Amino acid sequence: MKFLVHTYGCQMNVRDSEAVEAMLVAAGHEKAASEAEAELVIVNSCTVRQKAEEKAVGKTGNLCAAGKLTGLMGCAVKRLGEDVFKRLPRLDFAVGPRAIGLIPKIVADGCFPRLELGEEMMSEALASHVEGGVQAFVTILVGCDNRCSYCIVPDVRGHEYSRPAREIVAEVRSLVAHGVKEVCLLGQSVLRYGVRNAAWDGSDAPSPGGYAEAFPRLLEALAAIDGLRRIRFTSAHPKGCTDELVRAYREFPQICRHLHLPVQSGSDRILADMGRHYTRAEYLAAVAKLREFDAEFALTTDVIVGYPGETEEDFEATRSLMDEAGFDNSFIFKYSPRPGTRSAARPDDVPMAEKERRDQVLLADQERRGLERNSLLVGTVREVMAEGPSKRNKARWSGRDGGNRIVVWEVPPGEVPPRAGSIVRLRITEAHAQTLVAVPA
Ligand code: SAH
Numbered sequence: 001m002k003f004l005v006h007t008y009g010c011q012m013n014v015r016d017s018e019a020v021e022a023m024l025v026a027a028g029h030e031k032a033a034s035e036a037e038a039e040l041v042i043v044n045s046c047t048v049r050q051k052a053e054e055k056a057v058g059k060t061g062n063l064c065a066a067g068k069l070t071g072l073m074g075c076a077v078k079r080l081g082e083d084v085f086k087r088l089p090r091l092d093f094a095v096g097p098r099a100i101g102l103i104p105k106i107v108a109d110g111c112f113p114r115l116e117l118g119e120e121m122m123s124e125a126l127a128s129h130v131e132g133g134v135q136a137f138v139t140i141l142v143g144c145d146n147r148c149s150y151c152i153v154p155d156v157r158g159h160e161y162s163r164p165a166r167e168i169v170a171e172v173r174s175l176v177a178h179g180v181k182e183v184c185l186l187g188q189s190v191l192r193y194g195v196r197n198a199a200w201d202g203s204d205a206p207s208p209g210g211y212a213e214a215f216p217r218l219l220e221a222l223a224a225i226d227g228l229r230r231i232r233f234t235s236a237h238p239k240g241c242t243d244e245l246v247r248a249y250r251e252f253p254q255i256c257r258h259l260h261l262p263v264q265s266g267s268d269r270i271l272a273d274m275g276r277h278y279t280r281a282e283y284l285a286a287v288a289k290l291r292e293f294d295a296e297f298a299l300t301t302d303v304i305v306g307y308p309g310e311t312e313e314d315f316e317a318t319r320s321l322m323d324e325a326g327f328d329n330s331f332i333f334k335y336s337p338r339p340g341t342r343s344a345a346r347p348d349d350v351p352m353a354e355k356e357r358r359d360q361v362l363l364a365d366q367e368r369r370g371l372e373r374n375s376l377l378v379g380t381v382r383e384v385m386a387e388g389p390s391k392r393n394k395a396r397w398s399g400r401d402g403g404n405r406i407v408v409w410e411v412p413p414g415e416v417p418p419r420a421g422s423i424v425r426l427r428i429t430e431a432h433a434q435t436l437v438a439v440p441a
C-alpha cells in the first residue's frame, strides 16, 4: 500500500514518524510521492499546547473526509483515549506514542476502528531507521518523570526509561555503516540518561554514578565509533551540566558545542511554581560553565510567556535572564493550560493580548541578540557540514556549524558542489539573526 506520514510537534515525533515509515517499508508498503497518491495516511500528533493538538486533529479530520485509510498516532491520541473517535468518527486507527510498533500489524489485520494506547515501547520501533540520510535521530531516553506543573508530556509519553547503552551503540554503529555522519540523541531530558534506570543493562536499578557518569560514558562510547563525525543531543536540564559533561566536550571534538537548554522563565518565583528544580542563579551558573569552556558555545532555549500569575516583573526577569545567558536562538511559547496538569488547576489569568505582547517582545529581543551573537563570528573559520542546496536560493549551499548555526555559501557555477555530509571549512563574511553567510576558507 502507498502511505504517507504527516508530522506535527517535536524532534521526538519526527523520529517516531521515521520509525513508522521504516517499519511500513519493511512490511512491504511503499512511501507515496504525494498525498493524492497515498492510500494510507497517518498523522503524528502533538498535544503540548492546545493549538498544536487542534492542528493535528483538524488535519486528520480533513483526511478522513477524503475517504483514505486514516490513522492518528502520537501524543494527542494518548491524551484523548477513546474520545479520539468522538472527535474523529471516521478515523480508522489511533495509536499512542509508546504503541507505534503495532502499526504494521494493525494495517495488516485490517480490523477498524482500532485504538492502541500501550505502555511498552517496542525495541523494534526504537531501532528502525529509513536509510539514505547523513543525519539521524536516535532515541536514548523515552518518557519523562519530571512533572513540570504545565506539562502534559509525562502523561502522554509515560515514565522515563533509558535504553541500554549497548543497544544505542549498536544502532549508531549500524547507522554509520549505512552512511550516517551525524547523530542527534533524543530524550526529554537527555542528561538524565541512566539516572533513573541502569543504562548498561536496561534494568530498573538506578545507575550508581547518577548525573556524573552515565551520559558522559555513553558519549565516550559513541565517540569511539569510526566515521561518526558529529554527535548532538537534545533537550537538556542545567542539573546535567556537570564537570564530566564539560570534560566530554573537551575530550571529543565530534561532540557539537551546542546545547538546547530550556529555561522556561527567569523568575525564581515562577521557576519554583513550575517545579523546574533550578533557580535563575543555578541556570546561569550552568551557562557560565559552558561559556567559560568555550565562549562560542551555542545555547538555545524554550521560554513560556503568560504562565499563571506571571507579572510584568516576572516577565522582565525572563528578559534580563535571556540577555545574560546570551541565547543564540530561542523558542517562545504562549502558555496553554493542559487538562490534568498542576497549573491547569489555576486560572489562566494572563490575557491573550498580553501573552501576544510578551511573545513579540521576546522575539524582537532574540532578533537583536541573535544578530549580535552572530556578528561576533564574522571573520572566523568554521567547520560546516554540508546539507544540500539552500531552499531559498538554489545557487547557494546550506549546512550547519558545530553550534547548529545555519551557514550558507555560494558554490560558483562550474565548480563541483560538496557532497551532503562532507565537512567544509568556511570563513564567515556576513551575519544575520538566524543565518551566517560564508565563503570557502
Ligand atoms: N522536555 C523538554 C521540553 C518538552 S516540551 C524540556 O523540559 O526541556 C517543549 C516545550 O514546550 C517546553 O520546553 C515548553 O517551553 C513548551 N511547553 C510545554 N508545555 C507547555 C504549555 N502547557 N504551554 C506552553 N508551552 C508549553
Ligand code: SF4
Binding pocket: 144, 145, 146, 147, 148, 151, 152, 153, 154, 188, 189
Ligand atoms: Fe515536560 Fe518538564 Fe518533562 Fe520537559 S522535563 S517533558 S517540560 S515535564
